[in-house]
Amino acid sequence: MKNLNQCLSLLLLSLLALSFSACDSQQQPTKQASEKTVVVLNVQPLQISDRVESLGTAQANESITITSKLAGRIEEILFTDGQQVEQGDVLVRLDQDEEEAQLKAAEVQLAEHAREINRLQKLLAHKAAATRDLDERKTLAAVTASDIQQIRARVGELTLKAPFAGKIGIRRISPGALLQPGQVIATLDMVNPIKLDFSIPSTMMQGLAVGERIEAQADALTERVFIGTVSATDSRIDPLTRSILLRALINNDDGALIPGMLMRVVLLANERQALMVPEECITQKQQRHYLTLADAQDKAEIRPVTIGTRQYGMVEIIKGLSAGERVVVRGMGFTKPGAKLQIIEVWDHIQGNQFSQQAGQQ
Numbered sequence: 001m002k003n004l005n006q007c008l009s010l011l012l013l014s015l016l017a018l019s020f021s022a023c024d025s026q027q028q029p030t031k032q033a034s035e036k037t038v039v040v041l042n043v044q045p046l047q048i049s050d051r052v053e054s055l056g057t058a059q060a061n062e063s064i065t066i067t068s069k070l071a072g073r074i075e076e077i078l079f080t081d082g083q084q085v086e087q088g089d090v091l092v093r094l095d096q097d098e099e100e101a102q103l104k105a106a107e108v109q110l111a112e113h114a115r116e117i118n119r120l121q122k123l124l125a126h127k128a129a130a131t132r133d134l135d136e137r138k139t140l141a142a143v144t145a146s147d148i149q150q151i152r153a154r155v156g157e158l159t160l161k162a163p164f165a166g167k168i169g170i171r172r173i174s175p176g177a178l179l180q181p182g183q184v185i186a187t188l189d190m191v192n193p194i195k196l197d198f199s200i201p202s203t204m205m206q207g208l209a210v211g212e213r214i215e216a217q218a219d220a221l222t223e224r225v226f227i228g229t230v231s232a233t234d235s236r237i238d239p240l241t242r243s244i245l246l247r248a249l250i251n252n253d254d255g256a257l258i259p260g261m262l263m264r265v266v267l268l269a270n271e272r273q274a275l276m277v278p279e280e281c282i283t284q285k286q287q288r289h290y291l292t293l294a295d296a297q298d299k300a301e302i303r304p305v306t307i308g309t310r311q312y313g314m315v316e317i318i319k320g321l322s323a324g325e326r327v328v329v330r331g332m333g334f335t336k337p338g339a340k341l342q343i344i345e346v347w348d349h350i351q352g353n354q355f356s357q358q359a360g361q362q
Helices: 002-034 097-125 131-157 354-361
Strands: 036-042 045-066 072-077 090-094 159-161 166-168 186-201 213-218 221-237 243-250 262-278 283-285 288-294 300-311 314-319 326-330 341-347
Touching: 045 166, 045 213, 045 243, 045 300, 097 131, 131 159, 186 221, 186 262, 213 243, 262 326, 326 341
Parallel strands: 036 341
Antiparallel strands: 036 326, 045 186, 045 262, 072 090, 090 159, 166 186, 186 243, 213 221, 213 262, 221 243, 262 314, 283 288, 288 300, 288 326, 300 314
16 A cells, blocks of 8 residues: 555656646747847947929020121121130131221321330420420320221220130121121130029028039930039029029039930938938827837837938938937837847848949949
């Protein structure tokens, strides 16, 4: 009987041991299952800027219509269509035969006056001439010198020169034609640099300054992105559109941009270092925004944040986040504060997002 009791006791102890072992084996998977598997982003500052899109028109840096304020016959045209000219180059010469004859006669007359003045001065030194005669001759010499200046000025007006370096357009008149005042001969444009005029809403002016960077594209040159800088802002806001006119300068060494082109413009204003996270990281309750973070003990923290601009599926965090903190980007759903997190992947940069491509280009 005693042996039987001992056997029963041993059997009972064995059953209890198996029961505790089964409980332990069940508790371990439950504990692992309670840990939320997540992917986190190690947040680092990125270079960003506020993007304002607009349409603009390319303008020549300097532009004139070549014409004459005097009527005359065109004697010579010294340029070809589309030619690049330098400042001071003679472009058109009108008939100047009459002016040249008048100029020669006036110069001869002035020389005669000079000789007579010299003779009278010598005679006056010996008191052999009257002072009035010398004064009259000097007056005549001054009048003739003035006439010479006027003739030379007229010759200058009949000789049309380039006021600046640039590209000549297609000429609209031929040698020998009678040119009327104001009649168009051709156009002259300085196209390097090129000016780009565009408007932005006045509400986007905050932080805008001369020197801000712009990117521009033209439909005719879809593969190229032109980089420029804002050179000036208008002094007034348009009262009808509530927009303000801006002007940017773009390098145009190869002459690809032509005045009059319509261009799509992106103004990159207020460039700065910012903390950016994917939009799907943000949860919103009423007017407040929250991020789920993994703390040093891999536990979940739900933190309120202040957001800024949105770009390409990314959100700028203005307040509530520091560089180097880990933000949950995958698996934050139904996560409670203090919950244990099982981090299966850590991103050192934003992956699979257009923003990272744009940031790389900047």
